[in-house]
Amino acid sequence: MKASRTPINVAQDSSFRHADGKLVLIAGPCSAESEEQMLKTAQQLKAINGINVFRAGIWKSRTRPNSFKGVGTVGLQWLNMVKQETGLRTTCEVANAQHAEEALKHGVDILSISGRATVNPFAMEEIAAALKGTRMPVLVNNPVYPDLRLWLGALERLNHADITDLGVINRGFSADEQYPYRSHPRWDHMLQLQQMHPELPLLCDAAHIAGRRSLLYPVSQKAVDLGADGLLFESHVNPAAALSSPQQQLMPQELDLLINAIESKVRLEGTNYLVEQLDDLSQQMDSVDKELVDLLLRRREVSQKISLHQMGDVQESLQVSRWQQELDAWLQREDYTQMDSGFVKSLMEALQQHRKGPADGVESSAVA
The missing domain is CATH 3.20.20.70 (Aldolase class I)
Structure with missing residues (x-):
């Protein structure tokens, strides 16, 4: 965040900086x-x-x-x-x-x-x-x-x-x-x-x-x-x-x-490397979070387009069946074996609720 460059008047004989450079x-x-x-x-x-x-x-x-x-x-x-x-x-x-x-x-x-x-x-x-x-x-x-x-x-x-x-x-x-x-x-x-x-x-x-x-x-x-x-x-x-x-x-x-x-x-062996790794991983997490938000926004656009072509109870029934198949497939994937199945199910339920779109009057803002 940018901040103004108003001068700060700091005493030359500071209590918080040693002239010899010692801490x-x-x-x-x-x-x-x-x-x-x-x-x-x-x-x-x-x-x-x-x-x-x-x-x-x-x-x-x-x-x-x-x-x-x-x-x-x-x-x-x-x-x-x-x-x-x-x-x-x-x-x-x-x-x-x-x-x-x-x-x-x-x-x-x-x-x-x-x-x-x-x-x-x-x-x-x-x-x-x-x-x-x-x-x-x-x-x-x-x-x-x-x-x-x-x-x-x-x-x-x-x-x-x-x-x-x-x-x-x-x-x-x-x-x-x-x-x-x-x-x-x-x-x-x-x-x-x-x-x-x-x-x-x-x-x-x-x-x-x-x-x-x-x-x-x-x-x-x-x-x-x-x-x-x-x-x-x-x-x-x-x-x-x-x-x-x-x-x-x-x-x-x-x-x-x-x-x-x-x-x-x-x-000390590994200590500085540890902090550098932690900082790098934190930056990676921030990047992934931003990508996730972008994907959810793109998904919302697709969801809104789908809502324009709803086919009533038949379409809803098909979507529920498809959702259950998707959930089962996610839980069986090898790369999700270390994830909490409850978290995966909650995520899929939130996405399914969001998929219904504004036409059904149940658009969820939690994910969007």
């Missing part, structure tokens, strides 16, 4: 859970070379109301304790102006704008107003769906509030086909933003994209190969007991090994 590394638990969990995790992360920002989820935006929503403001007190005890800078995600104001009050060093706020211009206006007059460094997560205008609009609103220490995070996008990722990386979208605004530091939230430990390395390495300035990880002293996203969090010592592999440009 900006941010790590911490998906969610703040207890004072002990926060401090233990932070103390172990501080020992990892390159990590100087501690992240933790304070408010968790959940689709369903009964899900764990984070500990709230008390978690900001724990973040402040982490800063005092370890010297690490701190960051958390905010989704509205009240979150931003609370974070400022408790001394959080860096704010990260939630992807659900990025997609909401009203929320962005209010957050920008809350930050006006500060020198707060701000990272802007991509909107949930790939829309460069919304992503850039969020940055422009922050600029209007005189916030210039800015960076962006590719945390992945919602997509119809995103398996095996938790959120599809849409590297092409990231590169488009990078090309439009090379002055804008770009980080990658490897944990949120991968959604599983096995993909953390290839996703991270791919991001670095494409020019990302930094990476975000989720780390917990006991991932198995985590209250949110245990499958994508690493123990600090595991994260240390991962970072060493990335910084030394180790090519």
Whole structure:
């Protein structure tokens, strides 16, 4: 999607791009859970070379109301304790102006704008107003769906509030086909933003994209190969007991090994190839889906022509008999043996219903 090239004013002395080219590394638990969990995790992360920002989820935006929503403001007190005890800078995600104001009050060093706020211009206006007059460094997560205008609009609103220490995070996008990722990386979208605004530091939230430990390395390495300035990880002293996203969090010592592999440009056998294959297969899936829609549109045209020559009950009886023969033939084909027979039958029934055409008053729009 095209977006305007309105200049983004980015501070030269950025918090999100190291002059020596080293990666900006941010790590911490998906969610703040207890004072002990926060401090233990932070103390172990501080020992990892390159990590100087501690992240933790304070408010968790959940689709369903009964899900764990984070500990709230008390978690900001724990973040402040982490800063005092370890010297690490701190960051958390905010989704509205009240979150931003609370974070400022408790001394959080860096704010990260939630992807659900990025997609909401009203929320962005209010957050920008809350930050006006500060020198707060701000990272802007991509909107949930790939829309460069919304992503850039969020940055422009922050600029209007005189916030210039800015960076962006590719945390992945919602997509119809995103398996095996938790959120599809849409590297092409990231590169488009990078090309439009090379002055804008770009980080990658490897944990949120991968959604599983096995993909953390290839996703991270791919991001670095494409020019990302930094990476975000989720780390917990006991991932198995985590209250949110245990499958994508690493123990600090595991994260240390991962970072060493990335910084030394180790090519773990098969990992980069895996991501490249996944991206290629995803593009193939998109192409097949487009071809399928084109075929269905062509089929609809033929169906409409058939409807002009209907022959009443005789023709209907012949079509039902032919449909049953076609269904039986499909289910017996060798290349369909691995497909669910229920899915094949449902598809054939939908096509048969659509075939009846507008003349019968039962034209179905589900397939068309």
